[in-house]
Amino acid sequence: MTLIAVVGATGTGKSDFALDLAEAFARAGRPAEVVNADAMQLYRGMDIGTAKLAVDERRGVPHHLLDVLEVTDEASVAAYQRDARAAIEDILSRWHVALLVGGSGLYVSSVIHDFRFPGTDAAVRARLEADLVEFGPGLLHARLRAIDAETAAAVDAANGRRIVRALEVIEVTGEPKAARLPEEPVPWHPHRIVHLRSDRAQLVERLDRRAAAMFEDGLVDEVRGLVPRGLEAGVTARRAIGYAQALAEIHGDATRTEAVAETQQLTRTYARRQVGWFRRYREATVLDAADPTARAAELARQSAID
Numbered sequence: 001m002t003l004i005a006v007v008g009a010t011g012t013g014k015s016d017f018a019l020d021l022a023e024a025f026a027r028a029g030r031p032a033e034v035v036n037a038d039a040m041q042l043y044r045g046m047d048i049g050t051a052k053l054a055v056d057e058r059r060g061v062p063h064h065l066l067d068v069l070e071v072t073d074e075a076s077v078a079a080y081q082r083d084a085r086a087a088i089e090d091i092l093s094r095w096h097v098a099l100l101v102g103g104s105g106l107y108v109s110s111v112i113h114d115f116r117f118p119g120t121d122a123a124v125r126a127r128l129e130a131d132l133v134e135f136g137p138g139l140l141h142a143r144l145r146a147i148d149a150e151t152a153a154a155v156d157a158a159n160g161r162r163i164v165r166a167l168e169v170i171e172v173t174g175e176p177k178a179a180r181l182p183e184e185p186v187p188w189h190p191h192r193i194v195h196l197r198s199d200r201a202q203l204v205e206r207l208d209r210r211a212a213a214m215f216e217d218g219l220v221d222e223v224r225g226l227v228p229r230g231l232e233a234g235v236t237a238r239r240a241i242g243y244a245q246a247l248a249e250i251h252g253d254a255t256r257t258e259a260v261a262e263t264q265q266l267t268r269t270y271a272r273r274q275v276g277w278f279r280r281y282r283e284a285t286v287l288d289a290a291d292p293t294a295r296a297a298e299l300a301r302q303s304a305i306d
Contacts, residue, residue, distance in 0.1 A: 002030070003088060003189055004299075005037070005100040005112055007281065008196035009274040010267065011207045012289035015053050017196060017296065018101040022061045024300035025097045033062040033091045035084055037102025037111070040240045042069045042080070045226050048219045049242035051210070064091075071237040072230040078117040081110040085188070092189075100191075105277035112193070113185035118169045128164045137163055148176040156273065161235070193284035194299065197275075202290070204268055211242065211264040215256065220246045241266045 002025075006018045022032035036042065040050045044067040047054070052066065064087040069075065084100070088111070091098040100111055109115065132140055137160040144166055145152035151170075155162045170176055198206070223231065223246040231238050231247070238244060245263045248254035254262070278284070285299070 002097045003092065003100065003112070003191040004097065005108055005191060005193045006102075006196070007037075007105075007108055007193060007278050007284070008103060008289060009198065009203065009271040009278075010051075010103050011203055011210055011271065012103075012196040012198050014101050014103065014196055015051070017194075017287075018099045019059050019061055020296040021194075021300060022097070022099060023059065024296045028300055030095070030097050030300075032097035032099055033064065034058075034099045034101050035087050035091070036063060036065040037084070037100050037104055037108045039075050039080070039102075039104040039107055040237070041066055041102070042075060043067070043071055043073075043237050043240075044069065045071065045222070045229065046237060046240065046243065048214050048217055048222050049240060049246070051214075069237075070229070071226055071234045073237075074235040075237075077106055077110050080107050081115065081117070084111045088189070103274050105274060109185070112188055112191050114188045115185070118173055120168065121172050124168050124171050125164065128167050132160045132164055136160075140164065140167065143167065144170075151176070193281050195278050195281060195284040195286045196289040197286055198289040203271060207267045207271060208264045211267050212260050214242055214263070215246070215260050219243075220249055220256075220259075223247055224250055241270060 004021070006014050006021070008014050018034055022034065025032040038050060038052075040046055041052045042065060043050075046052070053063075065080075065084060068083070084107075088098040088100070100108060102108060110117075128140070137158055140160065140163045141152060141155070141157040144155065144163055147167075147170060151166055155166055157163075219242055223243055226237075226243075227247075227250070231243070238247065242263045245254065245259040245266075248262075249256060249259040
């Protein structure tokens with residue numbers, strides 16, 4: 001049975017490489033299916049800003065966990081772990097290859113590693129969320145840093161949801177280290193990891209072009225169509241890079257130039273965090289994102305042998 005995670009920063013060509021890999025497996029007699037591991041591609045209607053492949057671009061390869069949430073739904077890593085593992089187990093039970101593909105590092109790790117998520121406490125969560133509204137993420141991040149500096153260093157200081165969750169876990173369990181990722185994670189299932197990496201200067205140029213192209217290709221119109229469906233009420237979806245900036249343009253709080261520039265800057269920052277996250281995967285097979293296609297057949301052959 002084969003589970004392969006295809007990871008890397010945004011803009012490194014993970015989706016296309018996964019399809020190359022799936023076709024290589026098909027030629028070897030092992031059909032492959034893709035399980036999405038991009039948090040924002042879970043949402044229906046969020047296509048342009050997430051670079052989601054259209055159905056006719058998927059080369060006939062089955063894809064799972066795309067378009068499964070409404071923009072008003074709150075994404076949950078624990079729920080994603082459950083659903084992704086169920087999809088993978090179903091794929092493997094049919095002796096197909098499961099390709100876990102995406103750049104949301106925590107989502108990928110939650111599947112391939114034996115992570116267990118502590119329970120929640122509604123009262124604690126509500127109090128911390130009220131603190132977030134009143135004081136902002138900076139103060140809560142400082143609170144987390146005072147309790148557990150290592151956990152705080154791994155959580156984006158601007159990500160209020162993650163900070164609240166870390167503080168909640170620590171308070172509920174009474175263990176400062178409870179919100180940390182394990183240093184030596186135990187595999188959930190035998191797997192291999194393919195990490196696509198790109199030269200930094202080339203990646204930055206590619207990301208800037210892509211961010212601008214999303215606006216040219218109709219991102220603002222896509223967002224305008226999502227507003228009646230509740231985008232602005234969504235906890236997760238409305239904060240997605242590109243979508244928040246398109247909303248600012250729609251409401252007259254930013255010009256097109258400002259919206260594109262902020263999207264580019266945030267995308268570059270996000271890509272740096274992704275690079276740092278995936279460096280943890282020391283066992284990964286690293287491929288140059290500029291030309292990974294030649295390795296797809298080789299990887300498929302090796303995985304079939306393994």
